[in-house]
Amino acid sequence: MENSNLNDLLRRIKEKDMTALEEIYSAMKNCVYGLAFTYTKSHSDSEDIVQDTFLTVWKKCNTYSENNPKAWIMTIAKNLSINCIKKNKINLELDENISYNENFESTANTEMIKSMLSNLKDAECKIVVMYSHGFSHAEIAEVLSLPCSTVRWKYRNAIKKLMKLSGGGKND
C-alpha cells in the first residue's frame, strides 16, 4: 500500500473511523508480525505485539505528522517488541545462533526459511523480512535507526547468504 493511501487511512483513524483501522491492519499486519517475530522469536508474543501496535495506532494517531506512515507504524512495532523482550526478561543473543526451531511450523518452506534465517545475523533478518514486505531501504533505515547505506550493505550480504544456502546463484 502506498504511503499516500496510508496517510488517508490515518486521517480517517483520527476521526475514529474503525473501517480505516481495519484496512490498515489488513495491509500491514504481516510485516508487523514479521518484524515482531525477529525480535521476540515467539509466535504468541508477536501476535500480541501486532494487536498492541494497531491499538497504539488508534490511540496515538493524533501525534502522527503524516511523514512516513510505514516507518511510523513499524517503529511502534519495534518499540513494543523491545518492551516485550524487556518485560519477559528474555536474554537472547540477537547477533548469533538464533534458533527458530521451536516457533516455525514444520512445513517444507518453513524449514527452508528457518535454515536461512538462522544463518543470518539479527539485523540482517529484520532487513530481509521488511524488504520482503515491500519496504524500501530508506524506510528500513528509518525504522532500525541505521544509515541507509548500512541497510543496503547488510541486505546484500543477507541475500548472498540465503542464495548460497538455497543452492541458487542467480541474483535478480
Place this chain on the structure above:
Amino acid sequence: MTEKEILESIRNEFDNMAPDNFKSIENKIRKKTISFKIILKSAVAAAILALPVVTVKYTNSLNPLDPQNKPIAEITTVVSHKKTTPFSESVTYTTTDTTTAIPKTEIYFTDTGTPTGTIDTTFTQELQSDTALSENIDTSSVISYMTTPSLTISESQSTDINHEIDSDVTTDKTTISKTTEKTVPDTSIQLATTITTTTLKTEHTTTGYADTDIFIESTSATRPSTTTVAIPVTTTAKTQMYPTAANTSDCTIPTPPETSIESPVLSDQPCSSPLPVTTNPTPEQNVQVTTPKKPSGNNNVAASPPAPIKSFSIYFMEDSDNPNTGLDTFSFSDEKYIYTVYFVSRYRIIVTYENKTITYSLRTVLNSGIISPKELYENGLPAVLTPIS
C-alpha cells in the same frame, strides 16, 4: 533460488503465520472502563445513624426499565461511617463494556434507618457514545450527596407546676413555657445545650404540707424533617412547708420551691431518659405565706427543717451504669450551699451549686470514694475527682 523467490518465500511464510483477528482489536478499542466514585458527605454525625448503602447498576441500554435489559454489573456497598465525626467517604466502582450501545448507569443511594425514614436517591449518569468509544470514562466526583447540611435543634419545654395543698386551703397553678430554638453549625458534632434555668416562685396561703407536682414535657427535633421525639417527663417533688407557729395564719416556709430545669447534655440519640429536674430549696428566697383561710385541723404541726446533709458518698458498682445505685440525681446541702449532683454517665457527674456547674470525671475513682461538701466548697475541686470541663 533467486532473490525474488527467496523474498517471496519469506513473505509468504510470515503471511501464513501472521494473525488475522481484527475483531479482538476492535473489542479492545471499544472496551470502556467506567469508574464511579460516589462521595458521601455528612456534615453532622447525627444525620448518619444507619449504614448508607450504595448500589450501582450499570446497563448498556437507553431503557433501563426494559426487562430484557439486565444490568451488566451491579454492586452494593455498605459504606462504613463514623457516628461521632463528620465523614466523607467514597465508593469506587469500575466496570468494562465491549458493546457499542450507549451505556447508562444508575446509582442508587439509600440511607436507611435514619429517623427521617428511608431516603432513596437515584443518580443517573448517561455516557456519550462517542466518548465511550474513544476514551475510558471516569465519572469520579460526579456525585456528591450531602445527607444533611445542617442540624436544627428545636427544643421547647413547658413546666406546669401544680401545687396541691394537703390542707385543701388553696390550689395554685402556674405554667411556665420556655422555648429555645438553636441552629447548630455544620461542624457541630455533639449537641450540648442548656436551657436557662427557669425560676418559679409561688406564694401559698396555707399551712401544712404542700405537694409540688412538676410536669415537664420536652420536645426535641434534632433534624429538620425528623419526626419530633417527645420526651415526657414527670417529676414529683414534695416540698414540706413548716409553719413558724401552730394555729397561726402566718407561716414561714423556709424552703419555698425553686424549680431548676436543666438539660445538661443532649446527644444525637433520641433521649431515652428523662431530663433531670430538681426542686431545690433556697434559703435566701423564703416566701412568706399567709393563709387567708383557716387551715384545717391537721395543720397544727410542729415541724423542723431537715438537717442538711453533711456529706455524700458515691459508690461505684462494677456492673452498674449508675454509680449511685440507680439514682440519676440527688441533692445535698451544707451550711452555705445546696449541691445538686447529676450523674450524666458512669464516668461523669455534674455538680451545681450557687449557679455554678462543674463537671467531674469519675475515671480516676475506680473503687469508691467519699466526697465532702465542705471539701467541695472550700477547695473547689475535690481531691479525688478531676474536672473535665
